[in-house]
Amino acid sequence: MVREDGKRNFALRDTSGTESSVFSGNTPRQAALKAARRLEPGNSEENADRTELRLREKGTDKVHIYDGWAWNETAPDNKPDWMPDDITEANVSKKGIEHIEE
Numbered sequence: 001m002v003r004e005d006g007k008r009n010f011a012l013r014d015t016s017g018t019e020s021s022v023f024s025g026n027t028p029r030q031a032a033l034k035a036a037r038r039l040e041p042g043n044s045e046e047n048a049d050r051t052e053l054r055l056r057e058k059g060t061d062k063v064h065i066y067d068g069w070a071w072n073e074t075a076p077d078n079k080p081d082w083m084p085d086d087i088t089e090a091n092v093s094k095k096g097i098e099h100i101e102e
Contacts, residue, residue, distance in 0.1 A: 003024075006026055007024045007025060007026055008024065008025065008026070008028075008031075008057060008058070009022050009023075009024050009031075009057075009058040009059075010022065010023050010024070010025070010028060010031040010032075010055035010056065010057055010058065010064070011055065011056045011058060012035050012053065012054070012055055013054040013055070013056050013063065014054075017100075019056065021035070021038075022058070023035050023055070028055060028057065028064040028066075028094075029066075029092060029094065031055055032053055032055055032064065032066040032068060032092040032094075033068075033090055033091070033092055035053050035055065035068060036051075036053065036066075036068030036069065036070055036090035036091065036092050037070055037088050037089075037090040038070075039051055039068060039069065039070040039090070040070070041070040041071050041072045041088050042069065042070070042071045042072075043071065043072065044071050045069070045071045045089070045091065047071070048069035048070055048071045049069060050067045050068070050069050051067070051068055051069065052065065052066070052067060052068075052095070053065070053066045053067070053068045053092065056100065061099045061100050061101070062097055062098075062099060063097065063098045063099070063100055064094070064097055065094070065095040065096050065097065065098060066092040066093060066094050066095060067092065067093045067095060068090060068091070068092045068093075069090065069091060069092075070088050070089065070090040071088070071089055071090075072086050072087070072088060072089075073086070073087055073088075073089045074086060074087075075087050
């Protein structure tokens with residue numbers, strides 16, 4: 001369901017179908033990146049553990065499935081004053097879409 005500002009809501013589902021968090025974004029990938037940043041970060045992108053993220057688009061029966069991972073990185077030199085020295089980066093890779101029948 002699209003809001004007035006064009007964003008859609010996506011609920012993070014676990015394997016049992018319980019929805020724990022809601023992320024919003026213009027695209028499913030944008031919401032998946034937000035969810036991936038909450039994962040336990042690895043030391044580098046290559047060493048980060050991949051985790052399956054299942055995001056159900058609110059108002060539909062679509063579940064977008066991604067592999068997500070996060071890692072810690074040093075903030076850039078031109079960072080704003082409020083930004084910490086170490087930041088969490090994330091990436092996702094789309095695996096597919098499922099349709100749920102409830």
